[in-house]
Amino acid sequence: MLSFNGLVAVCVFYVAGLFAIAFLAEKRAAEGKAGWLNSPVTYTLSLSIYTTAWTFFGAVGSAARTGLEYMTIYLGPTLVFIGWFWLLRKMVRIGRAQRITSIADMISSRYGKSGGLAALVTVLAVLGTTPYIALQLQSVTLAFGVFAAPGPGGAPDSALTAVWIAGGLALFTIVFGTRSLDVNERHPGLVSAIALEAIVKLFALVAVGVFVVWGVASGPGDIVARIEESPIADWTSNGARWLGLTVLSGAAILCLPRMFQVLVVENQDERHLATASWAFPLYLLMMSLFVLPIAVVGLNVLPAGSNPDLFVLTLPLHLNQGGLALLAFLGGFSAATSMVIVASLALSTMVSNHIIVPIWMALTRGEDPMSGDMRQVALVARRVSIAGTLTLGLVYYRLSGGSEALASIGLIAFLGVSQVLPALLGGMVWRGATRAGAAAGIAVGFAIWAWILLLPAAAAALPVEPILADGPFGMAWLRPATPFGLTGTDPLLTAMVLSLGLNAFFFILVSLMTFPSPLERLMGAQFVNVYDHAPAPAAWRGSVGTADDLLVMARRILGTGRAGRLFREAAEAQGREDGLPEPTPDFLERLERELAGSVGAATAHAMIAQITGGASVSVQDLLAVADETAQMMEYSSQLEAKSTELAQTAARLREVNQKLTELSVQKDAFLSQVSHELRTPMTSIRAFSEILLADDGLDAEARKRFSVIIHDESRRLTRLLDDLLDLSVLESGQVTLNERAVKLADVIDRAVYASSALARGKGLAIRRDRASENIELMTDADRLVQVFVNLIANAQKYCDAETPELTISVRRVPGRIELEFADNGAGIPPQKESLIFEKFARLEAGSEAPGAGLGLAISREIMARIGGGLSYVPGHGGAVFRVRLPSRALRAA
Amino acid sequence: MRVLLVEDEANILEAIRFILSRDGWEVMAHGTGATALSEVARVRPDVVVLDVMLPGRSGFDILRDLRAADETRTLPVLMLTAKGQSRDRETAMALGADAFLTKPFSNAELVETVRGLLAEGAGQGGGAV
Structure with missing residues (x-):
């Protein structure tokens, strides 16, 4: 028997192995060498996360308690994979064509990209998955407790074990689930690790089974005989419950967020699904083959009162098969960890995409939604969501205190997530399904499920005893356990028939009563008629003839200029001279990215697919779609x-x-x-x-x-x-400048002299700082004098001070010289400031002033020719004009 | 007979004052548009010679107000403009000017026009008597 520490060491070693596999797979994927990653076997094995620790341990427990009922959990998915293959294929096709990232995204995309619907499904998924994660933590912790005998260090703390496990799983999921925001949300490393765990758990269960059948019993015949003698043979099967559970597990495999993740999102190639359609049922069969023998032998061999949920583990231990028990432990560990990893990844995508990011965007409205910052926010949101999901599971586990029957929690969760089934199926086959219908159905089903099943299950932690006993407000007919006075029926079946039945009823009824928006109609058509629209090529391919069509479409979306540039550049890069590029995969991907910026990723993808894929849809039809899309601007933020x-x-x-x-x-x-x-x-x-x-x-x-x-x-x-x-x-710019060396002080002297000759009896005092004017210039002195005269004349004309004064100051700024002509009058009214440089602009008193109001206009033109500038400086009390002389007017000292 | 001359160009004002005075008119002069209306009410002229481009208020605005008030509705007004655009003439006539001269004009033209205005005004006044 291993010590507790030894067991922990084995687990750490095992997890380190998973890390190594995942790293290797990511590396190979990044190098483009998909190899075994891109194989139908890996895909099928990844689907096995359906069988969790609940199935691994709990199926034997269920068999020991209720006979063959556990078979329904395998039967439902088997029937779906074989009988409803067309539906699975359609779901995968749609998921790939629309770049769907989660079940919530699927529902929301179908019903006009409804954010509210996505949030509703996300909440439903979180509520339905949390107990399930708690269940995994519980079973692993229980297994730890059974396996690791109290060593010298004392009994292991089961609560602490759960925390460690949850922390480790969060780390793994964050490392391999959120390395980057992948375009297609695929995680090759994670899937490889899951596939490996699928092999471990199958191998472990089969090994225990073989040991039980041929090591403990003496072959299959003996087992059959033991079954006949055991109480299992006495169980009478309840037809309704059988049917109900089969339907339920069939629905669950379509609706569980983690199943959607591996089935649709992580799907590398649609053809893999064909293999999985028989290989996955085979896997389930092998998982279920030895359940009954283990249960029977466990009941025979183990002391009465042993927990049948742990027979897989306790049976080898009891018979001193330490190695086999360790294998069984690792099998259960694998089942639990793979489920938690994928479930928390799927949930985190939904929570971050449909709850956190929309809220963040609403809070930071007006910023560029395409910035890199946004991607960072999404990544952080995802990591926080993963940690949050696992924390929630941990909290639920601690609160529920380790409930006895694992299976019942699992079934409650199944029914919870199955509430999206009517909207999901209806959305794929019925174009008339509307957003309002989907929301109504899901809300009604969700409410009934929560009332009849979730509330009693959570009763231990919530003050709901009186409601459970007497109904709300004393209305006994609404008592959760026996709604409408239905006593003596199975609460799970009651809840299932009521919730799914009314869900479907309201979904259809409200859909018929409401009218879908244009975007809903478009998405509905794309979902229902997915085979007409988008082929699912592994990579883009096209023929030369399509380049013209692509250009026509790109022009409609991007505009003639941008589309033309894009195509020309690509053609040049390819060395083609006719201006039309070869539609190589590289070019098509680039075009798709460009289009996606305008019309959204899904539409861009579908548009290119229609042109290059040789689909039956004509270009005219496509352009009609483009036009229709244009009319939907109000619905799409990108189009907005x-x-x-x-x-x-x-x-x-x-x-x-x-x-x-x-x-x-x-x-x-x-x-x-x-x-x-x-x-x-x-x-x-x-x-x-x-x-x-x-x-x-x-x-x-x-x-x-x-x-x-x-x-x-x-x-x-x-x-x-x-x-x-x-x-x-x-x-007209035909002026010739007569540039020569001159002193600034001399220029100002000339201007002042000319002005005093002009000013008839108007005493304007001019104040100067001659020292600052000692600057050598290379400029057209006559023109500069003309400007200064104009400025002085303006002060003479308009300065209304008692003793009018004009101060001329010179300032050397790096690279240029600035002169300011400031008078002590009232200045120019703000509303006239923009007018003063206009031709014939004269202020009120101007009629008496000589000149036609061309002075400032001429001065400004002169300064522009000289290479400087003239501007009015407001807010100084008096009128202040600033003359800028360029650096090239400065003579090197 | 009294004429009120509203003109902002000092030299033009002096010229017109000289010409009309020598024709026997009592000439009152006013240099801004802003207070022209109150000047009309104060002076009570028989004829007004009104420039279009005035500081403070345009001749058109003043004319509009003269025509809106009962006391000055029929007061003869001669508009002067230096812009030389036919649009100005149309505007002036539409607003109810009695005569219109484009600068520069001949002295005889000015005298005849103002006399003509008074004759019209007197004719109307005579009818009332």
């Missing part, structure tokens, strides 16, 4: 992004159009302004010259005064024409 893009393009177009219109209006306004500015002085000139011509009675003073006006207005006209010509030359 596309629609936003379109809207933005339209808005830009409107903007440009508006600008053009504005330009045209501006041109008219400019001409009108020019006309006004020319006609105004001409009016005075004409009026006064007519007066001078016609009137003889004018005194000399009046004559002189009118002549001065005519003279002034003529000069004003000339100046205006000069400015207009100057501006037009500057704007």
Whole structure:
């Protein structure tokens, strides 16, 4: 007999072996050498996670208690695999075509990518799987307790054992289940380890069976004789319960999240399913072959009162077969660990995809959902979900305190997850099934199941005794154990008939009453008619003739420009000159990724499949699908992004159009302004010259005064024409700069001198810091003077301070020089700031000011030609203009 | 007879004032659009000569308000504009201007137009008497 520590060492060694296998498989898969990974045998063996520790240990216990009833657990899946092969194949085909990641994803995808439905199924799966995980932890812990005799170190702490096991399983699942967010969610390492465990558990059970039949008894004949003598022969079979349990286990293999994971998600090749359709029933047969002999011999040999759930282990131990017992222990250990690993992986995918990530996205709305950060969140969510799932199982195990009959918990869980069956089957065969129908059916079935089975099972931990005894609010007819006064019937059967029956009834009824959304209709068609649409090729393949079709489709989805670029680049990379690339698998995968960004992965996949797969669907049909998809923008968030893009393009177009219109209006306004500015002085000139011509009675003073006006207005006209010509030359860029070396201080001097000559009696004080102006420049000094004169003239015109002052400051900034012309007036009102550089812009008092309002416009043009800039600096009290001179104007000192 | 001249260009204002004064008019001048309406109410002119481009308020806005008020609904108004676009003339006539001159105009043209306005206004006034 092994010590407790020895047993732990064996387990650790065994698990280390599993790690090694998993690592090796991942490595080979990454190198593209699938080999034995990609074999139907591995696939079939991975399906064996159906037989958990419950089946491994509990089937013998069930046989010892209730005779052949345990057979139903094997019979249901066998019938499904043989009789309903078409349905399994359809499920796998749909799963692959739509890139389904879990049973919740399957249901949600079918019913219009409903997030609510996915969350509902996820909750159902968590509730149905948690007791099951607890069951595995319990059986392994029990096995530990039986096997490891109290050694010198004292009795092993069973609670602590469960914690260690749960922790180890979480680690394994996280390492091999969440290494990356795989596109197809496949986990080759994990599947290999599961397959190995399947071999161990089958080998262990058969070994114990062989030992029992030929080592303890004297062959099959003896066993039959022993059965006849044992109480097992006296059990009368209950037809209804037999049928019920068979249907239930058949439903479970379709609906259990972990079965969906290995059956559909981890499926490498659809052809593997054909092998599994006979190989898996064979595996189940071999698992069940020795159950009855072990049970009978256990009842014979072991002392009365022994727990029949542990016969597989206690029988060899009792007969001093330590090695065989260890093998049996490892078999049970394998069964438990493989189930927990896959179940927690499947649950974590659902919890993270349908609960955590949607919540996270809702909380961080508006950020880019395609960013790498998002993938990180999904990975972390998945790891947390795995740890959470196992913690939940552990908590359930501790609370339930190790219930006696393992089988009953298992069956309750079966019925729980089977509530998705009507929606699942209906969704695959009936296009009329709707989201509302699915939600109604699942909710009703779920509620009935929880009321009749879950509540009494959880009674130990919850204060529900009065409800159990008298019904809610004293309504006895609703008493969970005997609803509608149904006494004397099996509660499991009652719950099953009621929950599944009403589930299906409401599913059909509500589906008939409601109308599916466009997306539901599209997905319904893709699910029900999956064989018409998507072939399931291992890799993309295509013919040259399809390149045109692909381009036409890609244009519809990506737009002409982007699609054209994509195809051209690919053609160049392939060395083809006609611009159309060979549809190689590489290119098709790239195209699919591009399309997926716009229409979603599933649609993109289906679209390419339809064009390249030689399916009976024509390109026209496909384009119709594309058009229909476009109409569904409101339902798809990815398409919503596309629609936003379109809207933005339209808005830009409107903007440009508006600008053009504005330009045209501006041109008219400019001409009108020019006309006004020319006609105004001409009016005075004409009026006064007519007066001078016609009137003889004018005194000399009046004559002189009118002549001065005519003279002034003529000069004003000339100046205006000069400015207009100057501006037009500057704007057309035909100006020649006369660059030469000059001192900044000299330029400012010239400007100030010219301004004081212009300013008639207006005393504007100009303050300067000559030291800072000692800078050598290489620039067009005349033009710069023109700009400074304009700025000084502006201050003369508009500075409304009592004692107007203009401060000219010079600042050397790395790479350039900045001059500021700041006056001490009221500044420019904020609403006028955007106007001041416009032509003919004059502030209120401008009518008295000389000039046509072209000064700043000209100055800004000059500064642009020189390579610097002119801007207004708001918020300084007075008006502040900043002149920037470029670094190249600086002369090396 | 009294004419109110609303014009912001000082030189043009001086020219028109000189021309109309010599024709026997009592000329009142106003340089901004913002307070032109109150000036009309204060001066009570027989004719208004109104520039379009005025600081504060455009001549069109002032004309609209003159036509909306009962006391000035029939007050003869001559609009002046330097923009030279036919659209301005249409706008002025639609708003109820009695005459319209594009700058630059001849002195004789101005005198005749203003006299004509008064004759119309007097004719209407005579009818009332």
